[in-house]
Amino acid sequence: MSAGLEQRLSRRVRQIKISATKEMPMLAAQVGGCVSLGQGIPSFMTPPHVVDAVAKALRDDPAAGKYSLQPGMPGLRRACAELLRAEKGLPADPETEVAITVGGMEGLLCAMLTLVGPGDEVIVPEPFYPSHVEQVLLSEGTPVFAPLSRADWSLDVDAVARAITPRTKAVIVSSPHNPTGAVFAKADLLKLAELALRHDIFVICDDTYDALTYDNEAAFSLASLPELRPLLVGVFSFSKRFALTGWRVGFLWAQEPLLSQMLKVHDAAAICAPTPAQVAALASLAGPQDVYRDMRAELEKRRDLICARLDGMGGRFRHIRPRGAFYVMAEAGPPACDSRELAVRLIREARVITIPGGAFGPGGEGHVRLSFGGDEAEINTACDRLAAWASQL
Ligand SMILES: Cc1ncc(COP(=O)(O)O)c(C=O)c1O
Structure with missing residues (x-):
C-alpha cells in the first residue's frame, strides 16, 4: 500500500x-x-431437516427471502429466549432483551461499538480470540491483557483485578475458550463477576462454544447470574453448537435500554440477520437435538x-x-x-x-x-x- x-x-x-x-x-x-x-x-x-426447512420457506413463504424485522424474526427470538431460560436460567424477554445478529461476531461488534470509545480500556484474558482485540481497537478503545494461568490455562482472577483501572469499561469472558480449549471454573467466574460488580464494569460474555464441552462437564456461564444482569451483554452463536458457521447467525442478550442502543449499531451495520439463516437457526432449535x-x-x-x-x-x-x-x-x-x-x-x-x-x-x-x-x-x-x-x- x-x-x-x-x-x-x-x-x-x-x-x-x-x-x-x-x-x-x-x-x-x-x-x-x-x-x-x-x-x-x-x-x-x-443437517437435512434444516436444509429442508430453509428450502421449504424459500419456496412457500414470501417473507423468507426478504428483510426480517430489524431485531430478528419474532419466532426465533422466542426460541432463543427459551434456550436462555432452559440452559442458563436467564428469564429473557424475547421482545425487549433478545436480538438476532449476523453470527456472534456482529453481536460482539454491536456490544463493543456501543460500550467502548476512545480512552476506554477493555480487559481481555490472554491468550485471546484475536477478533476480540481487533474489535476493541476498531472501537478506538485499548485492550488490556490479563494472562491466563500458564499451568492449565485457567482464569487468573488476580491478573484481571490487577488490570483494572479507572478507565476500565468492560471485560470479555469466553468459556469454553478459544484458543486454549479451557473451560473456566465456576468459582473463578464468580470471583470475576464480583470484581465487575465492585468496579461497575460491563461483562461481555461470549458463549459461542457454550454447548461444546467434554467429559460430561457443562460450562458455567456468567449469563446465569441474576445480580450481574445490569452489566451483562450475552453473545451467543449458532455457528459451532449447530455447525452453521457459514449461515452467519447468532444472538445478543442485554437488558433494556442497553439492547436498543446496540440495535442502533446492528441497524447501521446489517439491518437484520439474513432471513434464510434465521429460518435455519429456528429449525435447528426446534428440530431433533x-x-x-x-x-x-x-x-x-x-x-x-x-x-x-x-x-x-x-x-x-x-x-x-x-x-x-x-x-x-x-x-x-x-x-x-x-x-x-x-x-x-x-x-x-x-x-x-x-x-x-x-x-x-x-x-x-x-x-x-x-x-x-x-x-x-x-x-x-x-x-x-x-x-x-x-x-x-
Ligand atoms: C470466541 C469466539 N467468539 C466468536 C466467534 C464468532 O463466531 P460466529 O460469528 O461464527 O458466531 C468465534 C469464531 O470462531 C469465536 O471463536
Missing part, C-alpha cells in the same frame, strides 16, 4: 489487521496440497484422537488437554521457536495448516493452535505429517 493511501485511511482501520486464522489458509492455498488443523470450522454438513449431541460426541472422540496422536510425538507438541471448544494449544519446542515461523514451516515442509500461537497474544508464543473440527481422516493425515516432520528435526 502506498504511504499516501495509508495516511488517508482511518486510524481505526490502520491499527487493525486480518487475523492469522484467515492468513494461514491463504498462504497454504499458494503452497497447495495442505491438510488443515487451522480455522475453527466443525466438519459437519448442515440428538443430531447435535452426536456432533458433540464426535468432537469429543476427535479430541481424544488428536491428544493421543500428539502424546505419541515424543514431547514435540506438548499440550494441556482441552475440555471444551475444539482447539489444542501445542507447544512446539524444545527449543522454543517463533510461532509464526513455525506455522509457516509446517505449511511449507509438512503441508499442515496450523495457527501461530503468537496471534493469540504473548502467552501463545512458542505454540501453534490446532483445530480438531476436521474429521478423523484429516486429523490422522495431519498428525502423520506432523510426526514425520518432527522426526526429521
Whole structure:
C-alpha cells in the first residue's frame, strides 16, 4: 500500500489487521496440497431437516427471502429466549432483551461499538480470540491483557483485578475458550463477576462454544447470574453448537435500554440477520437435538484422537488437554521457536495448516493452535505429517 493511501485511511482501520486464522489458509492455498488443523470450522454438513426447512420457506413463504424485522424474526427470538431460560436460567424477554445478529461476531461488534470509545480500556484474558482485540481497537478503545494461568490455562482472577483501572469499561469472558480449549471454573467466574460488580464494569460474555464441552462437564456461564444482569451483554452463536458457521447467525442478550442502543449499531451495520439463516437457526432449535449431541460426541472422540496422536510425538507438541471448544494449544519446542515461523514451516515442509500461537497474544508464543473440527481422516493425515516432520528435526 502506498504511504499516501495509508495516511488517508482511518486510524481505526490502520491499527487493525486480518487475523492469522484467515492468513494461514491463504498462504497454504499458494503452497497447495495442505491438510488443515487451522480455522475453527466443525466438519459437519448442515443437517437435512434444516436444509429442508430453509428450502421449504424459500419456496412457500414470501417473507423468507426478504428483510426480517430489524431485531430478528419474532419466532426465533422466542426460541432463543427459551434456550436462555432452559440452559442458563436467564428469564429473557424475547421482545425487549433478545436480538438476532449476523453470527456472534456482529453481536460482539454491536456490544463493543456501543460500550467502548476512545480512552476506554477493555480487559481481555490472554491468550485471546484475536477478533476480540481487533474489535476493541476498531472501537478506538485499548485492550488490556490479563494472562491466563500458564499451568492449565485457567482464569487468573488476580491478573484481571490487577488490570483494572479507572478507565476500565468492560471485560470479555469466553468459556469454553478459544484458543486454549479451557473451560473456566465456576468459582473463578464468580470471583470475576464480583470484581465487575465492585468496579461497575460491563461483562461481555461470549458463549459461542457454550454447548461444546467434554467429559460430561457443562460450562458455567456468567449469563446465569441474576445480580450481574445490569452489566451483562450475552453473545451467543449458532455457528459451532449447530455447525452453521457459514449461515452467519447468532444472538445478543442485554437488558433494556442497553439492547436498543446496540440495535442502533446492528441497524447501521446489517439491518437484520439474513432471513434464510434465521429460518435455519429456528429449525435447528426446534428440530431433533440428538443430531447435535452426536456432533458433540464426535468432537469429543476427535479430541481424544488428536491428544493421543500428539502424546505419541515424543514431547514435540506438548499440550494441556482441552475440555471444551475444539482447539489444542501445542507447544512446539524444545527449543522454543517463533510461532509464526513455525506455522509457516509446517505449511511449507509438512503441508499442515496450523495457527501461530503468537496471534493469540504473548502467552501463545512458542505454540501453534490446532483445530480438531476436521474429521478423523484429516486429523490422522495431519498428525502423520506432523510426526514425520518432527522426526526429521
Ligand atoms: C470466541 C469466539 N467468539 C466468536 C466467534 C464468532 O463466531 P460466529 O460469528 O461464527 O458466531 C468465534 C469464531 O470462531 C469465536 O471463536
